[in-house]
Amino acid sequence: MARVAxxxxxxxxxxxxxxxxxxxxxxxxxxxxxxxxxxCALQPPRMAPxxxxxxxxxxxxxxxxxxxxxxxxLAANAASASIQFEAVCSFPHRLRLESQNNGLWRTNELATIxxxxxxxxxxxxxxxxxxxxxxxxxxxxxxxxxxxxxxTIDRPGAGTLELRIEIQQGASNVRANAPVIAGYYxxxxxxxxxxx
Amino acid sequence: xxxxxxxxxxxxxxxxAGSAAAQSxxxxxxxxxxxxxxxxxxxxxxxxxxxxxxxxxxxxxxxGLLRTDLAAPPKVLTGSFCSSRSTITVNATxxxxxxFTATAPAGFSRTVDYTATASGxxxxxxxxxxxxxxxxxxxxxxxxxxxxxxxxxxxxxxxxGGSGLRLVSDTSYLGVVTVTLAVAN
Numbered sequence: 001m002a003r004v005a006x007x008x009x010x011x012x013x014x015x016x017x018x019x020x021x022x023x024x025x026x027x028x029x030x031x032x033x034x035x036x037x038x039x040c041a042l043q044p045p046r047m048a049p050x051x052x053x054x055x056x057x058x059x060x061x062x063x064x065x066x067x068x069x070x071x072x073x074l075a076a077n078a079a080s081a082s083i084q085f086e087a088v089c090s091f092p093h094r095l096r097l098e099s100q101n102n103g104l105w106r107t108n109e110l111a112t113i114x115x116x117x118x119x120x121x122x123x124x125x126x127x128x129x130x131x132x133x134x135x136x137x138x139x140x141x142x143x144x145x146x147x148x149x150x151x152t153i154d155r156p157g158a159g160t161l162e163l164r165i166e167i168q169q170g171a172s173n174v175r176a177n178a179p180v181i182a183g184y185y186x187x188x189x190x191x192x193x194x195x196x
Numbered sequence: 197x198x199x200x201x202x203x204x205x206x207x208x209x210x211x212x213a214g215s216a217a218a219q220s221x222x223x224x225x226x227x228x229x230x231x232x233x234x235x236x237x238x239x240x241x242x243x244x245x246x247x248x249x250x251x252x253x254x255x256x257x258x259x260g261l262l263r264t265d266l267a268a269p270p271k272v273l274t275g276s277f278c279s280s281r282s283t284i285t286v287n288a289t290x291x292x293x294x295x296f297t298a299t300a301p302a303g304f305s306r307t308v309d310y311t312a313t314a315s316g317x318x319x320x321x322x323x324x325x326x327x328x329x330x331x332x333x334x335x336x337x338x339x340x341x342x343x344x345x346x347x348x349x350x351x352x353x354x355x356x357g358g359s360g361l362r363l364v365s366d367t368s369y370l371g372v373v374t375v376t377l378a379v380a381n
Contacts, residue, residue: 023234023236023237023238024234024235024236024237024378024379025237025376025377025378025379026237026238026239026240026276026376026377026378027239027374027375027376027377028239028240028242028247028273028374028375028376029247029372029373029374030242030247030248030249030271030348030372030373030374030375031247031248031249031370031371031372031373032248032249032251032268032288032291032310032350032370032371032372032373033248033249033250033251033291033368033369033370033371034250034251034252034253034254034266034291034308034369035252035253035254035366035367035368035369036253036254036255036293036363036364036365036366036369037253037255037257037365037367038365039255039257039260039365041257041258041259041260043259088259088260088303088362090255090260090304090362090363090364090365091364091365155301156300156301156303156304156362156364156365157301157303158260158302158303158304158361158362159302159303
């Protein structure tokens, strides 16, 4: 009988006490979820303050040289400009600099190569600083083709992408200081932030 | 005369004896009936479509910055009750990137702060801001028993570290809001 009584007493304790403890507080949890997809974005360009020589400035996404050739020697004039883009890539990525023509080429003369020692394409250099990485593309104008430079960046990047375009005095695809043949010259430079 | 007296006495005796027997059969005792109702709280159940606050895409995909229009419908806890004086406590953890666990690189953050509120239980809603150093309003006390709905909401989102930081890419950002009803002493 003593054993039975003890068992009953134990049952009463174990059956009652936890129920009270459980119900003296009640907690409800609600998860909060979201995601941040992989993105790369470049905002429209703007001129870096006080950083251009012999350029007329930026019109939309066009950068126009003011005086491309010296009026006396007809050699290419030096020119330089710095452009900034607000940019972000939220994941490890790749920067690609791509020159459509590998230099400044006459836009209305696609195949004819003039004779007489004239410069018919003007080389330039594009330097980029982005996410702690500096790189450059030399568009040497030795042949008309797509040329590019690719850099792997193993981390996200955010901030300002700096682009500097520089044309050397007397730059030529023939010889230094060769006179530049008349024409309208141009190139398309692409800056691409993309997955690796 | 004498006979009749005896009879009468007998009757009296008999009546007297009968009366004594009836009193002992209807004796009265008093018993005290007692019980107690322990103080209880129940958190109720979440009405509607699940318990998750789903914010979707957290960033403006053209800038990488935290969206300024982030929102999620509030959750309603129905059938909540406490049978005594009680407290309601709201707690929350920041939304944190679950896969990108390293320190965020310069210009980035991997955490989003927000404010969680639980209203309907007390005159002043319990409030918890994940970015705050302290949250004195996170615990509110109700002096009486109560049964009713509790509305839980989140808002006032901000990028931890500053609004100019972008969020690192991650498919899973996760935080948790907890609401606790407890018996108060």
